[in-house]
Amino acid sequence: MALLEVEDLAVTFARRGQRAVHAVDGVSFSVDAGEVVGLVGESGCGKSVTSLAIMGLLPKQPGLRVGGKAVFDGTDLLQLDDRSRRDIRGRDIAMIFQDPLSSLNPVIPIGLQVTEVLTRHRGMKGETAAKEAAALLDRVGIPDPKRRLKEYPHQLSGGMRQRALIAMAVACQPRLLIADEPTTALDVTIQAQILELLKELVRDSGTALLMITHDLGVVAGMCDTVNVLYGGRVVETARRRPLFRQPRHPYTVGLLGSVPRLDAGRGEKLNPIPGSVRDLLPWPDGCAFAPRCSRRIDECVGEPPELVQAYDGRSYRCVNPEPVPGTVPAPREEESA
Amino acid sequence: MFRFIVRRLLQLIPTLFGLSLLLFIWLRRLPGGPETAILGERGTPEMRAAIRRNMGLDEPILVQYGRFVRRMIKLDLGTSTSTKRAVTTEFIERFPGTVELTITAMIIAIGVGIPLGYLAARRRGRFLDHASVGGSLIGICIPVFFLGYVLKAIFSENLHWFPSSGRQDPTLGATRVTNFFVLDGLMTREWDAAADALWHLVLPAIALASIPLAIIVRITRASVLEVLNEDFVRTAEAKGLTEQTVRRRHVLRNAMLPVATSIGLLAGGLLSGAVLTETVFAFSGIGAFVAEAIGQRDYPVLMGFILIIAVVYVLVNLLVDLSYSFIDPRVRVR
Numbered sequence: 119m120a121l122l123e124v125e126d127l128a129v130t131f132a133r134r135g136q137r138a139v140h141a142v143d144g145v146s147f148s149v150d151a152g153e154v155v156g157l158v159g160e161s162g163c164g165k166s167v168t169s170l171a172i173m174g175l176l177p178k179q180p181g182l183r184v185g186g187k188a189v190f191d192g193t194d195l196l197q198l199d200d201r202s203r204r205d206i207r208g209r210d211i212a213m214i215f216q217d218p219l220s221s222l223n224p225v226i227p228i229g230l231q232v233t234e235v236l237t238r239h240r241g242m243k244g245e246t247a248a249k250e251a252a253a254l255l256d257r258v259g260i261p262d263p264k265r266r267l268k269e270y271p272h273q274l275s276g277g278m279r280q281r282a283l284i285a286m287a288v289a290c291q292p293r294l295l296i297a298d299e300p301t302t303a304l305d306v307t308i309q310a311q312i313l314e315l316l317k318e319l320v321r322d323s324g325t326a327l328l329m330i331t332h333d334l335g336v337v338a339g340m341c342d343t344v345n346v347l348y349g350g351r352v353v354e355t356a357r358r359r360p361l362f363r364q365p366r367h368p369y370t371v372g373l374l375g376s377v378p379r380l381d382a383g384r385g386e387k388l389n390p391i392p393g394s395v396r397d398l399l400p401w402p403d404g405c406a407f408a409p410r411c412s413r414r415i416d417e418c419v420g421e422p423p424e425l426v427q428a429y430d431g432r433s434y435r436c437v438n439p440e441p442v443p444g445t446v447p448a449p450r451e452e453e454s455a
Numbered sequence: 456m457f458r459f460i461v462r463r464l465l466q467l468i469p470t471l472f473g474l475s476l477l478l479f480i481w482l483r484r485l486p487g488g489p490e491t492a493i494l495g496e497r498g499t500p501e502m503r504a505a506i507r508r509n510m511g512l513d514e515p516i517l518v519q520y521g522r523f524v525r526r527m528i529k530l531d532l533g534t535s536t537s538t539k540r541a542v543t544t545e546f547i548e549r550f551p552g553t554v555e556l557t558i559t560a561m562i563i564a565i566g567v568g569i570p571l572g573y574l575a576a577r578r579r580g581r582f583l584d585h586a587s588v589g590g591s592l593i594g595i596c597i598p599v600f601f602l603g604y605v606l607k608a609i610f611s612e613n614l615h616w617f618p619s620s621g622r623q624d625p626t627l628g629a630t631r632v633t634n635f636f637v638l639d640g641l642m643t644r645e646w647d648a649a650a651d652a653l654w655h656l657v658l659p660a661i662a663l664a665s666i667p668l669a670i671i672v673r674i675t676r677a678s679v680l681e682v683l684n685e686d687f688v689r690t691a692e693a694k695g696l697t698e699q700t701v702r703r704r705h706v707l708r709n710a711m712l713p714v715a716t717s718i719g720l721l722a723g724g725l726l727s728g729a730v731l732t733e734t735v736f737a738f739s740g741i742g743a744f745v746a747e748a749i750g751q752r753d754y755p756v757l758m759g760f761i762l763i764i765a766v767v768y769v770l771v772n773l774l775v776d777l778s779y780s781f782i783d784p785r786v787r788v789r
Contacts, residue, residue: 203695204695205695208696224785230704238695
């Protein structure tokens with residue numbers, strides 16, 4: 119059984135007098151123990167809301183409705199009360215965020231921000247906690263950890279801050295780590311270092327990682343399984359290799375095609391997907407991507423497309439998918455081991 | 456830190472110098488003049504000239520100003536034209552009362568304002584929130600003297616819970632040490648005197664606190680609401696910290712930054728607010744004295760008062776800046 123099984127997760131923001139916004143509209147995916155799973159899509163496709171819903175961190179406001187299930191190790195996280203959630207957060211499931219500077223408390227030293235997790239979940243205090251915090255900083259590659267513990271977030275560089283946040287997240291050796299665009303706010307060189315660090319931590323500790331990103335480079339570099347999100351639903355799920363080699367959903371094809379290439383000829387134009395995420399067809403009326411899709415046919419509108427299960431754990435939500443070369447799609451041994 | 460304090464104190468000198476110049480020019484340009492205040496409308500021109508000569512008002516303006524500054528440096532603020540006593544002496548006697556009153560008002564404003572603002576933010580959109588936001592609007596709108604009379608009418612004339620005027624019951628014959636009546640009572644172990652002085656402070660302090668209280672409630676509320684949406688609060692929640700830890704360590708501390716700034720500004724303003732409150736409650740502090748001095752055209756007293764307010768403003772804001780550097784490491788001073 120999967121470590122995390124998200125089933126038909128739906129998040130709706132309703133405001134009086136306005137149409138309800140379906141930020142997440144029936145997302146299903148799973149994360150196995152020790153697996154690295156990617157959640158990919160443009161901004162506004164519901165990736166972050168999905169992760170916050172799993173964590174129970176969506177801003178409490180009237181009109182917020184969360185439906186579906188998020189079963190972690192046998193318990194549905196969405197049904198838990200506040201206290202049990204707090205027990206799980208930081209201990210079994212940890213999370214790191216996009217902007218490391220704003221994600222750290224500016225008026226508290228790094229040390230306390232690390233030790234407070236240790237105190238809360240591992241009952242460590244004083245010297246013991248300080249020692250463990252220094253070890254954690256050391257583990258995420260922060261030099262001179264003893265000194266850094268006394269410093270404040272503004273005294274650290276961007277990369278250091280993200281490392282510190284990672285240290286806080288892995289402090290209790292969680293079984294699942296959710297990383298919401300952890301490298302977006304960082305320089306490219308630092309990005310690579312942080313990804314390398316995450317990979318290493320995941321490999322060494324057996325922690326499962328749910329990587330939320332819009333960056334296909336990140337996906338290609340780390341994920342075992344990839345879920346492509348569009349308009350609040352998963353439109354394609356596949357293992358990494360097959361996905362890159364042979365995307366089936368036209369949106370995935372568009373995403374891969376829109377990545378700028380260094381080896382492209384001079385003057386060659388970029389290849390964006392036309393339109394924007396806002397040109398969205400509500401799922402009940404057909405495929406949300408249809409208004410932007412190059413392979414649209416009449417069947418795309420009217421009925422929501424069903425999820426098609428293909429071989430090799432792949433599934434896609436499209437009535438007119440990208441064809442596979444060779445007429446008969448025969449099951450092959452590909453990345454399944 | 457030490458150098459910062461010294462630097463800030465040195466900045467007082469040009470501030471005061473500029474202020475003395477402004478005051479001097481402004482007061483001399485006012486119609487009437489002290490001789491009118493002393494003699495009334497009936498004085499003969501000869502009598503007026505004699506008084507002007509006596510007070511040095513006939514000398515060139517620069518000489519007058521030079522003398523004014525020299526005396527100011529020696530803390531000699533001149534003689535009050537109405538009480539005929541040294542302004543400095545008058546102030547030493549009365550200033551402690553005003554300080555007691557302002558500090559009590561500030562304690563009320565902070566002690567009630569911050570928790571109330573915080574709770575309003577936590578219960579956003581619910582009854583307590585609407586009540587405190589609405590109440591604070593009323594607090595800002597009601598003039599201090601009006602509120603003073605209302606409080607007096609209800610709590611002292613009708614309910615007889617609090618005395619209606621003065622700083623202390625004179626029949627107690629309390630010993631004076633510092634002229635801070637509450638402090639004196641504690642120092643001399645005259646507990647009933649201390650309690651009585653405190654009792655006399657309650658109503659005027661509430662009246663004086665009304666505006667700063669209302670402002671602190673609103674600033675705290677807005678600030679807490681803003682901090683609640685900060686990413687680091689989400690991080691703290693993601694760590695699974697208890698609600699209490701998140702609120703105390705992560706929300707409240709950050710929310711205090713703008714509140715600290717506003718407290719500094721309000722504390723200075725309270726001194727001027729004391730003029731009205733003290734008059735209403737016949738509270739013999741500096742405010743009531745100055746209110747009288749205005750009517751009497753008692754220039755030396757007015758000048759002294761304005762100078763004191765300026766000094767207090769600068770000192771209070773120095774304190775605020777120092778406290779700021781304790782709350783926020785990013786502005787830590789060297």
